[in-house]
Amino acid sequence: MKECGTPGVPSFYALRKMQATLTKDVGLKPRHHTSALGNQFYMNHPIDLIRLDFANPLVRDSMHFYPEITSTVSEFWQAAKYVEEIDLDELSPMWADWVSSPYRHFYVKELAQCRDGTFVVPIKWIVFQGLVHAEVYQATREEVSLQLKSRTLLIFGDNIVLRILASNLECNALDLSQTGEIKFSGMSPHVFHPVRAIAAGRPVFVLRIMPWADDVSGNRSKQYNAHMNMYFANVNLPHKKLAQEYFVRFCSTSPHASALEQFDALAEDWSPSWTAAYDCxxxxxxxxxxxxxxxxADNPQQAESCSxxxxxxxxxxxxxxxxxxxxxxxxxxxxxxLFGTVEVRTPEETVKSIKSHIKAACLGVAQTVADLQTETGVKDKISTHWIKLLLEKxxxxxxxxxYDPNTRDARLSDRTIKGEERKIIKNALITEIQEELFKWVIMQPKDRYDKLVKKLDPDPQLRPGDHxxxxxxxxxxxxxxxxxxxxLHTILLGEDKYVWHETNKRWNDDQGQLFADRLQSASTDGLSVPPLRAAYMVQYKNSLIGKHFKSLQQLAVFQLDDQLCSPQLFNLWKANGELGALLWYPEIKNMPQYLADLQVVVDNVLDNWAIVDPTRILNKFKLHVLPHTPEHVRRFGPAPIFATEVFECWNAVFRLCSVLSNHQAPSLxxxxxIADMERFKHQVSGGWWRPESTGNWIQAGVHIRTFLTRNKQLQRRLGWTDPDLIKxxxxxxxxxxRRNCSTWKIALAEHWNEETNEHGHGCMWDRCKYVVSKAGDICAPGSWVFFRSNTTDAMDDGLEVIAGRILNTFLPENHTSSLNSLTIIEQFKVSDTKDPHLNMPLLLRAGRTLVASAKDILFxxxxxxxxxxxxxxxxxxxxPRQExxxxxxxxxxxxxNEDDRYHLNMHGLHNAHLIRETLPRxxxxxEPCFSDCRSKHNEFAAALRETGPAKRAETVAKTQxxxxxxxxDKVEKLAGAQERGEDIS
Structure with missing residues (x-):
């Protein structure tokens, strides 16, 4: 800038100094941590980053604070865990009418009076039909005489929870509860909620996050530079936001500290303390x-997180x-x-097992610990550190x-003590050593234990995070x-990868080329997949990544036949495609039916695998994970909202920071x-902050805070998408x-007829590139759509949902709104039955051309x-063109050969939920693969009991x-070296 003659350009030192000052004013500073294992790292804590969310207008408007009861589940706060399972004390305790009376704060477990004069105690705030409601216990008021003194007695109903509009609450009835008693078994109401005093008139909210941890290379080259990274996302934001990199928040990284060590530091933010923030x-x-x-996380990391x-x-x-x-x-x-779920693990049992492992390690026998870990399937990474130390000690x-004759207990050197008496003494000494070591490990790490001593902990035990x-x-x-x-890791890089390998491992070059040619000819419009590179996918068939398997999952079944796979494997591909389409639902409108369907397709995938290879589920853990997915979806919502692709994408930002770091203190x-990046992102987004110099909340000038919304390059670099971009x-x-402005009749050409002639008179028409459907899809000529049209076969409302293929879209010349377009669509009839080959509906040409307005194009x-x-x-x-x-x-x-017969792709992920809502049930x-799964599984198990022992014996023989x-070979090599007189030392 100086070379260009720009006046007043600051020095590089001044620029860095100003950036550091701004980051400090925003309140972002990495905090130093030393883990229980002695590893050091720095962390940007979630509470500091969440504080910015409240002050950022691009984030705050989308935050939801209360669970929601709704027929359509598409977000975390609508699913079962948020709505049904979370303890009342872990939900937002306060509600206020921010429009009418923002300073009147209602808390749960406090007595409140309704507008009709009745008394209630809210226990939970919940959104129902778009409005905040309160789940309450109703109270009755009675005058009683107690010890010759008149008091007000409030008695709750018989555990009956009522749901009322929160706006029906009139006032806090604190004066009444102060002079009376509140009786209820099962809940302890407060005269004043404890948080009311802490808040001191400030609104209070409770947020929930999903932390993610994984090992990531800090290099962009192939040389692996291991770092353990931790990011998180705010689950109180909609999935459309969380799918953008802008909303991924970096916490920490370390080439030394494990995920559990970093989780220990992160857990400080999950304490019951409250943090102040500015709400914009x-x-x-x-x-x-x-x-x-x-x-x-991926499966290995989740196993570590579960110990x-x-x-x-x-x-x-x-x-x-x-x-x-x-x-x-x-x-x-x-x-x-293996095909279902059995007795679930609990944290209490896991902790009990870990403690028994540590106790056993104090005996000094590694095999005893290993046997316990094998018996329980529990192996904790933190306790493993102490177990190794205890075994050595x-x-x-x-x-x-x-054992040492020179130093051992004198009784063991007494030759008169023999047999059982000597054994008892020896066991007592070993037990004594065990107790000493157990007390020693409780006092480790020393610095952390000293802090507990200062708190006068009367009975120190093994502690989470430390042990x-x-x-x-x-x-x-x-x-x-x-x-x-x-x-990503369980379906695309698991199930899809297995079936793809099982299919192509027997192909010769001609079969691979045949599949590639067919796949490259497939239509990808309506799938939201990148351009196919079929030849690459076949050439490097053992090195594919998630995006390739996502394409194969949706398209491979159309390219396979008896030349490329067996009928059993073909059935597995069909079951796998159905599973993928259900799992990628962005929203679920009928949860019970969805879960029932998902259970059927999961069973079908596993049963078809058992037909192809009954041993596969014995060795591939990712197949066993599938039966757990219905419960996961029920508790958390549609599977895409807890997918990790966005975190994996954000690794590119981390790698760039790692490459440009000082490599001396990489974590710091x-x-x-990244704290500096967060500060920049916050300020260009219009966020508020409070400088130390003024103590007042401020935001950047109008040109700075609108920079992000005006600059497409900055939006792309920060991973933010304008929500109003597509209407x-x-x-x-x-x-x-290329608009070819013409009259309606000329524009339609051969598609002009009596039905289409009813539209488009009185003006000239320009040709359009695409129209945007009601679901937000870009629909160009050639796209297949469902749309509403006024036909003779229509229902009572005059509109029938029809399938068709877009021919062209036109807009009136000199239009004032892009919403006035008309689309010419060639109608196709959906068959009444499924095609037996692919189990999908057929689309058959109806010989009819219709006109639809843009608002009638559904998806x-x-x-x-x-x-x-x-x-x-x-x-x-x-x-293809070259250079x-x-x-x-x-x-x-x-x-x-002909253009009259198509398959409606039921394996497509895009709009799979809308397709199934539109088509007849x-x-x-x-349809289940087996009518009696248990009997078939017993048959497979019986066959395995015949082949399994023989295969294991063969494996043992080969190993020996x-x-x-x-x-x-080693003996012969040594003998040869000796003959040659070589030094073999």
Whole structure:
């Protein structure tokens, strides 16, 4: 800027100094932590970042503070855990009418008077039909004489919870409750809610977050530079927001500290204390708390968060107690258990197991600890550190006091003490050492124990965070139940990857080329997938990533036939596609029916796997996770809202910060850099902050705070999307040179008829590039849509939902609104039955062209030509352009024989929920693979009991033979070296 002659350009030092001052004023400073294992790292704490959410107008308007009862579940606060399970003390305790009486704050468990004069005690604020309600216990008022003194007695109803509009509350009836008694068994109402005194007139809210942890490389090259990262997202924001990188918040990173060590530091924010923040909507200071809601991550990290042994262990499941030895899994009970859920794990049992492991380690026998871990499937990463130390100490002390003749207890050196008496003395010494070591470990780490001593803890015990996983003792969090199935790693990189490998492992080059040519010819419109690179996917079939499997999941079944896979494997592909379509629902309107359907398709996938390979579920833990998904969806909402792709995408930001860090203090340097980024993001978003110099809440000038909303490049770099960018019902014109302005009859050309002639008179029409459907889809010519049209077959309201393919969209010339477009659609009839080959409805040409207004276009879907029925051949076409030049190369594509028959793609993820709401139930209801699953599982288990032992014996024999061969080779190598006179030392 100086070289360009810009006046008043600050020095680089001054710029950095100002940035540091602004970040400090905003209140972001990484905090130093030393873990119980001695590792040091820095963290940007969630309470500091959530505080910015309240002061950021781009975030605060979208925050929801109360659970919501609704028929459609699409967000965390609408699902079962938020609505039904969370303890009342972990929900927002206060409500106020911010429009009429913002300073009258109503708290739960306080007596309140309604507008009709009745008395109630609210126990929970909940949104119902779009309005805040209070779930209350109604109270009756009676005058009684107690010890010759008249008092007011308030008696609650018989545990009956009523739901009333919160706006019906008139006042806090504190004066009445002060002079009387409140009696109720099961709940303790307050005269004053404890938080009222803490808030001191300020509004109070409770938020919930989902922390995410994973190991990430700090390098952009292939050389792995391990860091353990932790991010989080605010679950009180809608999923449309959380799917944007703008709303991902970085907490910490460390090349040394594990996830559980960082969780221990994070747990400080989950304490019952309250934090002050500025609310830019209420324009006043508020108080808030933060709690953990769920723990999304990949399966190894979730096993660590639950302190379980992981997928390679005997008892492999983090959520239930399924698994066991190979022989147990081949029994009828053991095999069937893998297809469902059995006794669930609890944090209390897990903690009890961890404590028994630590106690056993004080005996100094590693095998004893290993046997306990194998028996329970529990293995805690924090306690493992202490177990190793205890084993070493126990052996050393036992050697000194029990086994070393020079230092051992004198009684053991007395030769007159023999037999059982000597054994008793020895066992007593070992037990004494065990108790000493257990007391020693309780006092570790020393600095943390000293803090407890200062607090005069009368009975110190093993402590969460210090000796074992802190997540097992976090209020309102059950790691076993709150670690849901993550669709990226479990479905795309699990189930999809398995079936893809099972399919292509037998292909030769010709079969691979055949599949690639077919896949490249598939239509992707209506799928929201990147452009297909079929040749790449076949060439590097063992190195695909999530986006490739997402495309295969939706399209592969249309390309497969007897030349490429067996009928059993083809059925597995069909079941897998149905599962994917259900799991990617963005919203669920009928939860009971959805869960029933999901259970059926999960069972179908596992049962079809059992047909293809009955041993697969014995070895692939990700298949066993599938039966848990219905419960996860019921408790947390649709699976995409707790997917981790957005966190994985945010790793690119971290890597850039890591590459540019000082590499001496990476945790501090990266945390500081990202804190500066958060400060910049906050200020350009119009956020408020309070500088130390003034003490007043301020925000940047109008040009700074509108910079983000005006600058597309900055939006892209911060990962923020303008919510008003796409308006349903609008249309986009073609460039002027391609609009072909004409009359209605000329515009329609061969599609002009009596029905279409009813529209478009009296003006000229411009051709459009696309129209936006009611669901927000970009619908271009060739797109398949469901739309409403006034036809002779219509229902009573005059509108019938029809399927069709868009031919063109037109907008009146010199239009004043892009909402006045008309779309020409070729009608296709949806078959009354499913095609037996693919179990999908057919789209058959109806021979009719209709006109629809933009508001009547409902949503877009994907359709694939029925090449299997029409026996479509290949033809050669010009190959792709190279270096922006036409090449003489050709490529094979499918040439469709006819244009009258298509499959409605029921495996498509985009708008899968809308498709199933529109079609008749008989076309969408999944059908079970087996009428009696248990009997079939017993058959598979019986077959495994015959083949399993033989395979294991063969494996053992091969292992022994390999050991013998290696031993023989080593001996021969040494002998040869000796003959040559080589030094073999």
């Amino acid at each position: 909507v209420l324009q006043r200071e508020i108080m808030f708390q933060v709690h953990a809601h769920l723990l999304p 379980t042994s992981g997928s390679n262990s005997t008892w492999w499941c983090r959520e239930d107690k399924s698994g066991g030895s190979d022989s147990h899994r081949e029994t009828d009970e053991g095999y069937h258990a 126990a052996r050393t002390i036992q050697q000194e006091r029990v 074992y996983n802190v997540l097992l003792r976090v209020r309102g969090l059950d790691p076993h139940r709150d670690s849901p199935c993550e669709i 340097d990266i945390s500081t850099t 349903p019902g609008s249309a986009k014109l073609m460039p002027k040179k 877009k879907f994907n359709a694939q030509h029925d090449c299997h029925h029409c026996k479509c051949p290949f033809t050669d076409v010009a190959g 922006r030049q036409a090449s003489k190369l050709t490529r094979r594509v499918v040439s469709h 008989e076309l969408t209801a999944p 033979a390999t050991k013998q061969r290696n031993k023989r």
